Amino acid sequence: MIQHSLLHEFSLFRLKRSVLLGIKSLWMHKLRSLLTAMGIVFGVCSVIAMLAIGEGASYEAQQQIKELGSQNVILRSVKATDATTAGEQERSLILEYGLTYRDIAQIQATVPGVLVTIPAREVKDFIWNESRSIDSSTLGTVPWFPEMRNRTVLRGRFFTEVEVSSRAPVCVLSQSLARHLFPLSEPLGDTVRIQSSYFRVIGVIQDDPAAASSETENKNARSDATPGAAMEMLIPISTLEDHFGEVLFKYRSGSFEAEKVELHEVTVRIDQPDQVMPAAQAIRHILERNHKKVDYEMIVPLDLLRRAERTKQIFNIVLGSIAAISLLVGGIGIMNIMLATVTERTREIGIRRALGAKKKDIVVQFLIETVMLSGAGGLIGVALGLAIPLVITHFAEMVTIIEFWAPALAFSISVITGVLFGIYPAFRAAGMNPVEALRHE
Amino acid sequence: MNSPPSSEPVIELRGVEKHYQMGDTLVKALHGVDLKIFPGDYISILGPSGCGKSTMLNILGCLDQPSIGQYFLDGLDVSKLSDDDLSQVRGKKLGFIFQSYNLIQQLTVVENIEVPLYYQGVSEKESREIAVDLATRVGLGKRLDHRPTELSGGQQQRVAIARALSNDPSVILADEATGNLDSKSGGDILEIFDHLNAEGKTLILITHDEGMSQRTSRTIRLKDGEIASDKRREGTAQ
Numbered sequence A: 001m002i003q004h005s006l007l008h009e010f011s012l013f014r015l016k017r018s019v020l021l022g023i024k025s026l027w028m029h030k031l032r033s034l035l036t037a038m039g040i041v042f043g044v045c046s047v048i049a050m051l052a053i054g055e056g057a058s059y060e061a062q063q064q065i066k067e068l069g070s071q072n073v074i075l076r077s078v079k080a081t082d083a084t085t086a087g088e089q090e091r092s093l094i095l096e097y098g099l100t101y102r103d104i105a106q107i108q109a110t111v112p113g114v115l116v117t118i119p120a121r122e123v124k125d126f127i128w129n130e131s132r133s134i135d136s137s138t139l140g141t142v143p144w145f146p147e148m149r150n151r152t153v154l155r156g157r158f159f160t161e162v163e164v165s166s167r168a169p170v171c172v173l174s175q176s177l178a179r180h181l182f183p184l185s186e187p188l189g190d191t192v193r194i195q196s197s198y199f200r201v202i203g204v205i206q207d208d209p210a211a212a213s214s215e216t217e218n219k220n221a222r223s224d225a226t227p228g229a230a231m232e233m234l235i236p237i238s239t240l241e242d243h244f245g246e247v248l249f250k251y252r253s254g255s256f257e258a259e260k261v262e263l264h265e266v267t268v269r270i271d272q273p274d275q276v277m278p279a280a281q282a283i284r285h286i287l288e289r290n291h292k293k294v295d296y297e298m299i300v301p302l303d304l305l306r307r308a309e310r311t312k313q314i315f316n317i318v319l320g321s322i323a324a325i326s327l328l329v330g331g332i333g334i335m336n337i338m339l340a341t342v343t344e345r346t347r348e349i350g351i352r353r354a355l356g357a358k359k360k361d362i363v364v365q366f367l368i369e370t371v372m373l374s375g376a377g378g379l380i381g382v383a384l385g386l387a388i389p390l391v392i393t394h395f396a397e398m399v400t401i402i403e404f405w406a407p408a409l410a411f412s413i414s415v416i417t418g419v420l421f422g423i424y425p426a427f428r429a430a431g432m433n434p435v436e437a438l439r440h441e
Numbered sequence B: 001m002n003s004p005p006s007s008e009p010v011i012e013l014r015g016v017e018k019h020y021q022m023g024d025t026l027v028k029a030l031h032g033v034d035l036k037i038f039p040g041d042y043i044s045i046l047g048p049s050g051c052g053k054s055t056m057l058n059i060l061g062c063l064d065q066p067s068i069g070q071y072f073l074d075g076l077d078v079s080k081l082s083d084d085d086l087s088q089v090r091g092k093k094l095g096f097i098f099q100s101y102n103l104i105q106q107l108t109v110v111e112n113i114e115v116p117l118y119y120q121g122v123s124e125k126e127s128r129e130i131a132v133d134l135a136t137r138v139g140l141g142k143r144l145d146h147r148p149t150e151l152s153g154g155q156q157q158r159v160a161i162a163r164a165l166s167n168d169p170s171v172i173l174a175d176e177a178t179g180n181l182d183s184k185s186g187g188d189i190l191e192i193f194d195h196l197n198a199e200g201k202t203l204i205l206i207t208h209d210e211g212m213s214q215r216t217s218r219t220i221r222l223k224d225g226e227i228a229s230d231k232r233r234e235g236t237a238q
């Protein structure tokens, strides 16, 4: 007969009855059950929500970096941090710094894997369309600039090599600049003015996706970066030299500033992805040799990408720890209540033992109850965790990404938490002496 | 003491002692109890408070093990069984009725009656049939889905009786089953016991009520953990 009952030991019928019994017991104390499960609810919910936000943020960062071109090395001229003092001591009227054509020539000649270089010079001054104006940057560059920097020409066209060699007064506006100067009319075919020079608009190009990220990630990226860093105008480099000369005058805060900068920005395109890091190293050596003062900076998008990936790993570790702690707290809460429940139901345990329940029947009963509690908390948590990123995306316009495995993982962890923290109370219940349990008040 | 009946005893205690260690002193709640109970016996156990009645009933009910001695239930030496096997024996061969009813609060009348069947692995349908039948027999056919808190003491005790009967036990053990009831509902309970015995059930009732010795066919008096007297009422069967 004992074997006969063993057959029934773990049958589905028993499981179903145990689950129903658990629901009844939990339902007896609805509020208490709900409060107990709350810890798990918040744990699971925060895990999913934070994962979604983290994934979204890192996706955005990686996207921005990728738009810089992972096979590019970007060099920019900056005023050397110690140059100001040195310059003032020399009482030089013209501040001379930055990248030169000599640097480019050396890079192209000696660094292996260099495909092309994209030089650019920058003028910062007011750009006018009739009475509308903005203090923005004008970049003189080469025709292959958009392709190499992964920027799409949205309307019209970019300038050609012919226009560069003929020093044509044409310009391409970034999307935001076009919108600012031509809020109502079509910019294509119209003209804009800088100082006394006029340029015909031949195209509108996508904003620099790196403008925002370089502002935050590299404080020096643009010596005087404005919030409208994405506003820029592109003209042939030869045209820029013609109109603004070698020395650039700027009228700033009541005094003239004169700067002589050969090249403001050079993008070096590397042929193979695995050549990028060694090439960056070689370029760094050349620049270090050519420039006594650090009047340049180097941006290696691939390096940034790797760093972003590392940041994400760290973020995931931090997230994992937070999740572990919150589930630990939730689990302890559940265990605490289950221990109280076991004490409260001592007599019930005694009755069941007297009526034929084995120790393992009692263990199973309380374990199922705990798991249902944490599992229900997990389900509510998953629901909230899926809802919160949607709300964030809607109101904060942040990208959130919910990986399909995140809710599944969070839910399984909540169930596992239930099992782990339910074991001790369940065994305590089963370990009670039936006679004493029956006598319990 | 008694003329030995023809059948084999359902319960046999041989030199059973129960000791409790209370600090430095050893309390002997039972010493040297020898007892044979036969199928169909209707026994009341009487004695002053603290004489060991509940202790003996716990041992008879396989809730506790004797410190010394042997206990045979249906010929099986229970004092050697493991905890799991003791549970099995309780669930299969014994029915319990307690002074404070001891129903499970979150379960309804039928569900309470089904509990022993559940642990015996009886199917849902079959156990429901048995439970409904028993509830009707104890007069609670209209209260199947009530919770214990919605019932009077007498009704709760009747549920407890139905529950004790559900697994068709060899012996029913009751510890002051009418102790919490007024004389009317207590009388109803005792009438059910009489009926059960008349149907051939073996019942062992612990009581403080001297009148019970007139009702049952056999009266055992305990004193200081020993059997002081064991009398069979004249004119009763066996």
Ligand SMILES: Nc1ncnc2c1ncn2[C@@H]1O[C@H](COP(=O)(O)OP(=O)(O)OP(=O)(O)O)[C@@H](O)[C@H]1O
Pocket (backbone or CB within 6 Å): B020, B021, B022, B027, B028, B029, B047, B048, B049, B050, B051, B052, B053, B054, B055, B056
């Ligand atoms: N768990 C225990 N630990 C220590 N001593 C105990 C324990 N259980 C019972 N005893 C002692 O054993 C003796 C018998 O107790 P028991 O409960 O069997 O008495 P009883 O005859 O049922 O009394 P009452 O009529 O008051 O219920 C008492 O002296 C009691 O103090």
Ligand SMILES: [Mg+2]
Pocket (backbone or CB within 6 Å): B053, B054, B055
């Ligand atoms: Mg007692």
